[in-house]
Amino acid sequence: MDLGTRYMPDQIEKKWYEKWLEKGYFQPKGVGKPFVIVIPPPNVTGTIHMGHALNITLQDILVRFRRMQGYDTLWVPGEDHAGIATQNAVERYLESQGKSRQQLGKEEFLKVVWDWVKKYRAYIKEQIKTLGASVDWSRERFTLDEGLSRAVRKVFVELYKKGLIYRGKYMVNWCPRCKTVLSDEEVEHEERKSKLYFIKYPFVDGTGEIVVATTRPETMLGDTAVAVNPKDERYSKFVGKKVLLPLMNREIPIIADEYVDPEFGTGAVKVTPAHDPNDFEIAQRHNLPLVDIFDDDAVVNENGGKYKGLDRYKAREAVVKDLQELGYLLKVEEIDNAIGHCYRCESVVEPRIMDQWFVRMKPLAVKAIEAVENGSIRFIPEKWKKVYLHWMYNIKDWCISRQLWWGHQIPVWYCESCGEVIVSEEDVDQCPKCGSKSIKQDPDVLDTWFSSALWPFSTLGWPEETEDLKKYYPTSVLVTGFDIIFFWVARMIMMGYEFMNEKPFSDVYIHQLIRDKYGRKMSKSLGNGIDPIEMSAKYGTDPVRFTLAILAAQGSDIKLDERYFDTYRKFANKIWNATRFAIMNLDGYEEEELTSLGLVDRWILSRLMKTVEIVTNALENYEFNVAAKQIYDFFWDEFCDWYIEAVKPRLNGIERRKVQNVLVKVLDTSLRLLHPFMPFLSEELWHALPVSGESIMIAPWPEYEPNSVDEEAEQAFARVMNIVKGIRNVKAELNIPAKEAVDIFVVGEKLSEEEQFYICKLAMVNKIEWVDAKPSKCATAYVDERCQIFVDIKNLDLQSEIKRLEKNIAKLQEDLEWNLKKLSDDNFLKNAPESVVEECKQKVENIKQRLKVLGELLEGLK
Incomplete structure (x- = not known):
C-alpha cells in the first residue's frame, strides 16, 4: 500500500469508519469476558461540546483497548429526551418563528418536538461518528423509545406498590420561566x-x-x-x-x-x-x-x-x-x-408548596451506600467517593413530577366519577372501581433523570429477560463528569440494586472539566468555547482525541488551548513520516527471527517492551494521560529521533534485513498501542506494513515480552545519547553549526566500536582521540564515573566566545531577577490567571538550568 507524502485526515477518516461499520467490528462477538459501557446519553438539544468529546474519547479508548485484548466488548449508544432542556429549546425556536407552545396546543407542540428530536438525534449521531466512537449502532436507544417507556412505567408502578412513590403537598423549587x-x-x-x-x-x-x-x-x-x-x-x-x-x-x-x-x-x-x-x-x-x-x-x-x-x-x-x-x-x-x-x-x-410526586430515597440508598463503602463500586479518582457518600448519607426524597408537555407522562389516572386513583403500566380508559369512563391521566411528566436512572439495564432490554441483559449486565465502567454524580450516577446505582439486585457497573471514572487556556469555564457568554467538530475538521480527529487524552490527568481540570491540537497534528505527521520512511526502505523485506541484534536494536526493543507495560498498566488504571505521554515520548523521541537516525547507515549495508525487521516490529507494536487513541491514523498506516490481519481494530493488543527487556543495552545506549546531547549542546552554545564535524577527546575508559559509531554518526564527530588529561582549548561535553569527553574548539575565537557567553549570562540573570520579583509580588500571585503564574515559575526553572549550563561552559573556556 502506497502512502502519500503527507498526513491527510480527511482522506482516511470517513473511509475507515464506514469500513468498520460494514464489517460489524463495533458489535460484540459473543466470545471472551464481557466488557460493557453504556454511553452517558447526550441531550437532544443541539451539538456536542468539548466535554462530550472528552467523554466519548475516553470511553472509546477503553473500548478499543479491551476489544484488542479479546474482551467481548459492547458499547451501547443513545440519547436523552432531556425534558426541560428540550422543551425550552423548542419553545425558543417557536418564539423565533413568532409562535408559542400555548398557541399550538399540546398535540401539535409534541409533533414539533418529535421533528426536532429526529433532526438532532441524527446530527448527534454523525458527530459521534466523526469522533471515531466504536459504539454498536445496532443497539442505539432513546429514553423515550418504546422499550424504555415500558421500563419507566414498570419502575413507577412497582415503586408505588412498595410505598416508595407517593404524592403529597410539600415545599418544592418552582421555575416561573419553565413553569x-x-x-x-x-x-x-x-x-x-x-x-x-x-x-x-x-x-x-x-x-x-x-x-x-x-x-x-x-x-x-x-x-x-x-x-x-x-x-x-x-x-x-x-x-x-x-x-x-x-x-x-x-x-x-x-x-x-x-x-x-x-x-x-x-x-x-x-x-x-x-x-x-x-x-x-x-x-x-x-x-x-x-x-x-x-x-x-x-x-x-x-x-x-x-x-x-x-x-x-x-x-x-x-x-x-x-x-x-x-x-x-x-x-x-x-x-x-x-x-x-x-x-x-x-x-x-x-x-412553593405544591402537590407533587416524590420517591422515598432513604430505603433505596441503603445498598447503594454499602456498595461504595465495601468497594463493590469504585470511584476513580477516589476523592469522589466521599462526595457521593456525603450526599447519600443526607439524601432527601426526590420530587419526580414536572409540569411539562415533553417527557414520560406519569402513569396515574383519576376517576372523575368516584375519585379512584389508578396506577398502571397500561393505559386506563375505565375505572376498575365504579366502571366510569370519565378518566383523566395525570398531566405531569416524570423528571428526565427518572428514565436515565434505568439506563444500564433498560438499554439492554429490561423488563424483558433478553440475552443482552443476561450477558452484559452489570456493565463494566461508567465514564462521566462530576456534575451529574447526584443527578445520575447515584440514582443508577440505587435503581440497579432495586430492580436487578446487582450493581449497574463496577467502576465510575469521573473525568475532568475542560476549561479555556486561562482556567475559565467555557461558556457562551465568554465566547471561549472550542467546537470539537470544527477542531476535527481543521486538525484531524486523531490529533483532537490524542490532545484530550494526554491532558486528561486524574483530578485536574483541563486547560485547553487550540494550539495543542496543532502540536499533536505534528505528532500524527511524525508517525506518518516515520512509517513512510520505513516502507520506503522495505524492499527485499523477509520476516525473520530477531536474533544477534546490535546495541541500538536491543535498546529500542527493550524500550518498546517497557512502553507496552507502562501503556497497558496506565489504561488498566484509567491513567489516560500517562499512557498517551508514554506513547508520544517513545515514538517521537526514542524511535524517530534516535533509532531511525542511528540505523540509516545500516539500511544500506549487510544488516539491512535485520534493521527492516526491527522497524516493522516497532511500528506494528507502536501502532497497536496507538490505536485506541488515534484509530484512523493507526489503521491506515498498519495496512501499509507487511503484517497480516483484517484490521488493527481486532488485532491482538501487544503482549509484554520480558525476554526482550535488556537493561544492559538500555544503560549503554542511554550513555551514548547523553554523550551525543552533550556534544550537541556545546556546539549549539558556541555557535558551531550542527552539521559541522568536530573532534572530541576522551579521558578514561575506552568506548566500544558500536558506541563510537553512533556517537560519530549522531553528533557529527570527525575523530575520537583518547588522552590522559583535558587538553587546552576544549569544552566539556560529558562527564561520568567512567570517562570525560571534551570538544576540540581550537578553531574558535575564544575571547569572543567568552564575551558572548558572559553577555548571555548577564541577560539571563536579568530575566531571572525580573521573574523572581513577579513571583514575590502578592498582587501578581492573587490576580494573575493560574496558568500565567505557572508559566512564570517554569520560566524561572528553565533560566536557572540554562545559567548552570552556560556557567560550566564559560568556566571550561577560561
Whole structure:
C-alpha cells in the first residue's frame, strides 16, 4: 500500500469508519469476558461540546483497548429526551418563528418536538461518528423509545406498590420561566449582591415593636409568624405576644424555634411558610397556617391584597416603598446572598408548596451506600467517593413530577366519577372501581433523570429477560463528569440494586472539566468555547482525541488551548513520516527471527517492551494521560529521533534485513498501542506494513515480552545519547553549526566500536582521540564515573566566545531577577490567571538550568 507524502485526515477518516461499520467490528462477538459501557446519553438539544468529546474519547479508548485484548466488548449508544432542556429549546425556536407552545396546543407542540428530536438525534449521531466512537449502532436507544417507556412505567408502578412513590403537598423549587418544579440538584446557587431589609412589626397591644431582617420583603405578604431563638434572652419575654403584620393588618404570633440564628440580622425573623423551605419546617412544628401569595408566573395572587397582579420584583419595589412611607422600614444593608437559579434558564427559583410526586430515597440508598463503602463500586479518582457518600448519607426524597408537555407522562389516572386513583403500566380508559369512563391521566411528566436512572439495564432490554441483559449486565465502567454524580450516577446505582439486585457497573471514572487556556469555564457568554467538530475538521480527529487524552490527568481540570491540537497534528505527521520512511526502505523485506541484534536494536526493543507495560498498566488504571505521554515520548523521541537516525547507515549495508525487521516490529507494536487513541491514523498506516490481519481494530493488543527487556543495552545506549546531547549542546552554545564535524577527546575508559559509531554518526564527530588529561582549548561535553569527553574548539575565537557567553549570562540573570520579583509580588500571585503564574515559575526553572549550563561552559573556556 502506497502512502502519500503527507498526513491527510480527511482522506482516511470517513473511509475507515464506514469500513468498520460494514464489517460489524463495533458489535460484540459473543466470545471472551464481557466488557460493557453504556454511553452517558447526550441531550437532544443541539451539538456536542468539548466535554462530550472528552467523554466519548475516553470511553472509546477503553473500548478499543479491551476489544484488542479479546474482551467481548459492547458499547451501547443513545440519547436523552432531556425534558426541560428540550422543551425550552423548542419553545425558543417557536418564539423565533413568532409562535408559542400555548398557541399550538399540546398535540401539535409534541409533533414539533418529535421533528426536532429526529433532526438532532441524527446530527448527534454523525458527530459521534466523526469522533471515531466504536459504539454498536445496532443497539442505539432513546429514553423515550418504546422499550424504555415500558421500563419507566414498570419502575413507577412497582415503586408505588412498595410505598416508595407517593404524592403529597410539600415545599418544592418552582421555575416561573419553565413553569415546572425542579429537584434540589437542579437548582444552582450563586453568590450575588443583595439587600437586607430591617422591618418593624408593631405589637398588637401597642407596647412597642420587634424588628425582623429579610432579603425578600415582598414575601411578608404571606407571613404567619415572627420567630426568635428560645435561648435568645433579648426576646424571651415577647414569645407568645402578637404583632400586626405591616401592610396586611393581620395579627400573627411571636414564636420560639431552635432554627433561628440569633446572629443573623436582629435575631428575629419573619416566617413565610409557603415561600421558604426552612419556614415551612417551622410551620409544621408550630401548626402555622400557609399563605401562598404567588401564582405560577411568580405574580402576586389574591392573597397579596392590593399588590395583586404585580410580578415578584415589582411587588418588592411597591412593598419597600410603602414600608418606607408608613415608617415601618428601619434600614437597608448591602450583603452577599446565595440565590437559587434554574439550571436550564437561569431564572431565580421560587420556593412553593405544591402537590407533587416524590420517591422515598432513604430505603433505596441503603445498598447503594454499602456498595461504595465495601468497594463493590469504585470511584476513580477516589476523592469522589466521599462526595457521593456525603450526599447519600443526607439524601432527601426526590420530587419526580414536572409540569411539562415533553417527557414520560406519569402513569396515574383519576376517576372523575368516584375519585379512584389508578396506577398502571397500561393505559386506563375505565375505572376498575365504579366502571366510569370519565378518566383523566395525570398531566405531569416524570423528571428526565427518572428514565436515565434505568439506563444500564433498560438499554439492554429490561423488563424483558433478553440475552443482552443476561450477558452484559452489570456493565463494566461508567465514564462521566462530576456534575451529574447526584443527578445520575447515584440514582443508577440505587435503581440497579432495586430492580436487578446487582450493581449497574463496577467502576465510575469521573473525568475532568475542560476549561479555556486561562482556567475559565467555557461558556457562551465568554465566547471561549472550542467546537470539537470544527477542531476535527481543521486538525484531524486523531490529533483532537490524542490532545484530550494526554491532558486528561486524574483530578485536574483541563486547560485547553487550540494550539495543542496543532502540536499533536505534528505528532500524527511524525508517525506518518516515520512509517513512510520505513516502507520506503522495505524492499527485499523477509520476516525473520530477531536474533544477534546490535546495541541500538536491543535498546529500542527493550524500550518498546517497557512502553507496552507502562501503556497497558496506565489504561488498566484509567491513567489516560500517562499512557498517551508514554506513547508520544517513545515514538517521537526514542524511535524517530534516535533509532531511525542511528540505523540509516545500516539500511544500506549487510544488516539491512535485520534493521527492516526491527522497524516493522516497532511500528506494528507502536501502532497497536496507538490505536485506541488515534484509530484512523493507526489503521491506515498498519495496512501499509507487511503484517497480516483484517484490521488493527481486532488485532491482538501487544503482549509484554520480558525476554526482550535488556537493561544492559538500555544503560549503554542511554550513555551514548547523553554523550551525543552533550556534544550537541556545546556546539549549539558556541555557535558551531550542527552539521559541522568536530573532534572530541576522551579521558578514561575506552568506548566500544558500536558506541563510537553512533556517537560519530549522531553528533557529527570527525575523530575520537583518547588522552590522559583535558587538553587546552576544549569544552566539556560529558562527564561520568567512567570517562570525560571534551570538544576540540581550537578553531574558535575564544575571547569572543567568552564575551558572548558572559553577555548571555548577564541577560539571563536579568530575566531571572525580573521573574523572581513577579513571583514575590502578592498582587501578581492573587490576580494573575493560574496558568500565567505557572508559566512564570517554569520560566524561572528553565533560566536557572540554562545559567548552570552556560556557567560550566564559560568556566571550561577560561
